[in-house]
Amino acid sequence: MIPYGKQNINEADINSVIEVLKSDFLTQGPVVEDFEKAIAGYCNAKYAVSVSNATAALHLSCLALGLSKGKLAWTSPNTFVATPNSVLYTGAEVDFVDIDPNSYNISFDELRKKLVEAKAKRKVPDVLLPVHFSGQSCEMEEIYQLSKEYGFHIIEDASHAVGAKYNDKPVGSCEYSDLCVFSFHPVKIITTGEGGVITTNRKDLYDLLIRLRSHGITRNPDLMTKESDGEWYYQQLELGYNYRLTELQAALGLSQLKRLDEFVLRRNQIAERYNILLKDFSIKLPTVLTKNYSSYHLFVIQIDESKCKKSHKEVFSDLRKNGIGVQLHYIPVHTQPYYQSLGFKIGSFPASEKYYAAAISLPVYFDLKDSEQDKVVETLKVCLGS
Numbered sequence: 001m002i003p004y005g006k007q008n009i010n011e012a013d014i015n016s017v018i019e020v021l022k023s024d025f026l027t028q029g030p031v032v033e034d035f036e037k038a039i040a041g042y043c044n045a046k047y048a049v050s051v052s053n054a055t056a057a058l059h060l061s062c063l064a065l066g067l068s069k070g071k072l073a074w075t076s077p078n079t080f081v082a083t084p085n086s087v088l089y090t091g092a093e094v095d096f097v098d099i100d101p102n103s104y105n106i107s108f109d110e111l112r113k114k115l116v117e118a119k120a121k122r123k124v125p126d127v128l129l130p131v132h133f134s135g136q137s138c139e140m141e142e143i144y145q146l147s148k149e150y151g152f153h154i155i156e157d158a159s160h161a162v163g164a165k166y167n168d169k170p171v172g173s174c175e176y177s178d179l180c181v182f183s184f185h186p187v188k189i190i191t192t193g194e195g196g197v198i199t200t201n202r203k204d205l206y207d208l209l210i211r212l213r214s215h216g217i218t219r220n221p222d223l224m225t226k227e228s229d230g231e232w233y234y235q236q237l238e239l240g241y242n243y244r245l246t247e248l249q250a251a252l253g254l255s256q257l258k259r260l261d262e263f264v265l266r267r268n269q270i271a272e273r274y275n276i277l278l279k280d281f282s283i284k285l286p287t288v289l290t291k292n293y294s295s296y297h298l299f300v301i302q303i304d305e306s307k308c309k310k311s312h313k314e315v316f317s318d319l320r321k322n323g324i325g326v327q328l329h330y331i332p333v334h335t336q337p338y339y340q341s342l343g344f345k346i347g348s349f350p351a352s353e354k355y356y357a358a359a360i361s362l363p364v365y366f367d368l369k370d371s372e373q374d375k376v377v378e379t380l381k382v383c384l385g386s
């Protein structure tokens with residue numbers, strides 16, 4: 001089976017983890033700090049906070065921006081459930097904004113329309129979580145303008161988009177957001193096994209995030225409510241969590257980060273090759289907007305059932321039967337039973353549902369060989385039956 005995604009681990013990665021195993025610190029040591037500095041440097045952001053996974057990163061980001069009972073956040077229905085779940089963890093409410101049928105990202109027009117209506121009802125969101133689907137940034141300049149006009153904060157869910165660029169600047173620079181979240185799950189662009197990072201330019205949020213990922217505890221006397229009792233002393237200032245990344249994971253991440261540009265370049269080459277090889281197929285190919293350099297976490301095609309002898313479901317299962325490990329990203333979150341139980345209705349975000357009925361993610365990863373890609377293309381041709 002050719003999978004839809006796969007990590008690449010080399011000798012240098014392995015040796016960097018072994019070195020940590022032989023060192024004094026397995027967690028809360030110097031490599032985590034080095035990794036954070038390296039990510040912040042890569043993204044051109046002032047600060048980076050590493051955590052145990054991107055779901056934890058989203059949760060802490062929501063908390064840091066004050067989400068709690070009575071507050072509201074919006075996101076895209078075309079995302080992994082972790083994005084809206086992280087809002088619900090805080091006790092806040094979540095709602096969705098439908099997607100753009102070309103980029104599959106949150107639709108700027110739908111967002112503006114929904115904001116106008118929300119303002120009239122005095123229910124403007126406190127936070128927006130745009131998701132950079134498949135590795136291409138949302139229209140952040142325009143969204144940022146709206147955030148100033150309507151007064152909401154922005155957390156970028158860039159789980160797919162480490163190594164991507166927007167307006168020639170790295171995603172994660174937080175030029176148009178308060179916080180930006182990356183995932184280092186093995187299926188993403190670079191990996192730490194499990195892991196996530198939050199980047200920001202705001203010192204206040206950075207200090208808070210550092211405490212929240214480690215029980216809400218500080219050892220910094222400047223932040224304490226009274227004079228320190230002694231050198232052993234710490235204070236808990238908030239209800240935090242144990243969301244720390246280990247030294248082993250940070251070492252792997254630091255080593256992987258060195259090859260990030262190479263990974264993303266190869267993914268772009270694969271995407272370019274798909275675009276050429278598939279151009280005469282009766283399918284819809286991905287659209288990358290001009291301001292974007294995508295990290296191509298995913299290469300999504302859409303089946304046109306009117307031009308194809310088989311249904312979307314049949315094409316998908318035929319591909320799997322013939323050794324192509326396709327996937328579908330994503331089932332619109334509002335259609336999940338849990339979200340249904342919260343009152344969301346099928347049909348309320350039609351563009352995301354229409355997309356879901358047609359989408360298939362083809363294999364794209366650093367080690368995918370041209371010959372394997374050719375097999376994907378040939379198999380797809382047969383499965384489409386056209």
Ligand SMILES: *Cc1c(COP(=O)(O)O)cnc(C)c1O
Nearest residue numbers: 053054055080082159183184185
């Ligand atoms: C993978 C992913 C997450 C969650 O990442 P984890 O590191 O597995 O917690 C969140 N949002 C999106 C869009 C993702 O793809």
